[in-house]
Amino acid sequence: MGSTLASFMFVWAIIRQYCPYEVTRFVEKYTHNIMGYFYPYIRISFHEFLGDRLKRSDAYAAVEAYLSANTSKSAKRLKAEMGKDSTNLVLTMDEYERVTDEYKGVKVWWVCSKVMSQTRSMSYYQEQEKRFYKLSFHKRYRDIITGSYLKHVMREGKEIRLRNRQRKLYTNSPGYKWPSYKQTMWSHIVFEHPATFETMAIEPEKKREIIEDLVTFSKSKEFYARIGKAWKRGYLLHGPPGTGKSTMIAAMANLLAYDVYDLELTAVKDNTELRKLLIETTSKSIIVIEDIDCSLDLTGQRKKKGDKFSDDESDKLNSEVGLRKEMKEEGSSGSKVTLSGLLNFIDGIWSACGGERLIVFTTNYVEKLDPALIRRGRMDKHVELSYCTFEGFKVLANNYLKVETHSMFDTIKRLISEVKITPADVAENLMPKSHMDDADKCLSNLIEALEATKDEELLSLKQNSPINQDEKLKHGSHIKENGCVKEILA
């Protein structure tokens, strides 16, 4: 009797996909109560999306992972997807497939199914299909199933997901939005960046401190819960171009095995869209806003009189920021995201959803940012990435040339302490230009570059000295004034 009913229910679950909603509702309404008397099975559904399709259900994802690992041997129709590192295939049950699982001698049945949205309208979201897994078991096992089997499924499912998961790099940039991606506001590719903290050229002490901070954060779930704070941490990475800010984000993601959400603020329409994007992010992730100074006009909004910049410094920065901003905004749709929207994004009530997230801002001009945006508590840790030191050079020399000591190191040590050269420039010079180039050649290339930089620095120092400015005034020349180049007539 029981198995006949179970089969009937299964067949009905398939038929109802193709019946008009009114018919299925009518049939179910009148058969439901009668069935209740005879049907000894309990069913539990796990829907992919709950509520307003804001976020994929964790329970659904855990069931999916659990079933893919535990039932792929018994299911007859399976879906194949590429797993971690694109090396293995992950098999999951196909739609309408039914499998049996056994737990402490109790048999349960899982069905993978989907329904179309019941209100037919032209609206995109209402036309989407809703997937769900349905678990059926005999009512005499209610306690064991709800008490321990489901916990076992969730725990195993989460572990399997972590093990199998391919780390992802998400973006909200409009260029990536193919029609099929319309369901979600983020589109993604597999995150495969080789950067690690070991290969980063920064002071060993600073490196250790950052690694410790990150690892402590990732293990502090209980601590954050105890102090009543959302489990997230803000990082502000600042420094000149080519000092490793973006590289450090990749190293952070690799250290903690987090996904990366690269948020392009200029492509976000308004604060509401920003919040939706935030809600769609998952835990164990880094949300990145690069070049925050160029992303929004966050710089002048709360500017007070008597800023710490002198007028000419301020103009100079404005013109540079303006230029970068223009470059960035090319093709953007004109964002209406405001500073308060962004502050809300970082530490509003919604930002606590999901937990275990890092928010990282990068900028070349930390001084230009609104203090409210980067105050401690919002951006908890400020990391300055600066010009290459000798310690940094040694890491790069080891990465690029596999040399730990060399007779040229002393010259490099002296020169590197005298000039401002970014790790990106050092790296470029250490890169062999042909297969004939050995370590000696690369190191002498670097020495040449360092000497050239030193000469340039000396020359510009000389040109900007007060004596030289007077000379220029006398002879009619170009000088920098208020950040602009002006012609001075003699």
Ligand SMILES: Nc1ncnc2c1ncn2[C@@H]1O[C@H](COP(=O)(O)OP(=O)(O)OP(=O)(O)O)[C@@H](O)[C@H]1O
């Ligand atoms: N500290 C560093 N350690 C190792 N490599 C570095 C470091 N800084 C820069 N590099 C090298 O230089 C390249 C450029 O660095 P990166 O993109 O991280 O700089 P950035 O600070 O993000 O610059 P920008 O401000 O222009 O975005 C990287 O691909 C990396 O190879």
Ligand SMILES: [Mg+2]
């Ligand atoms: Mg960068």
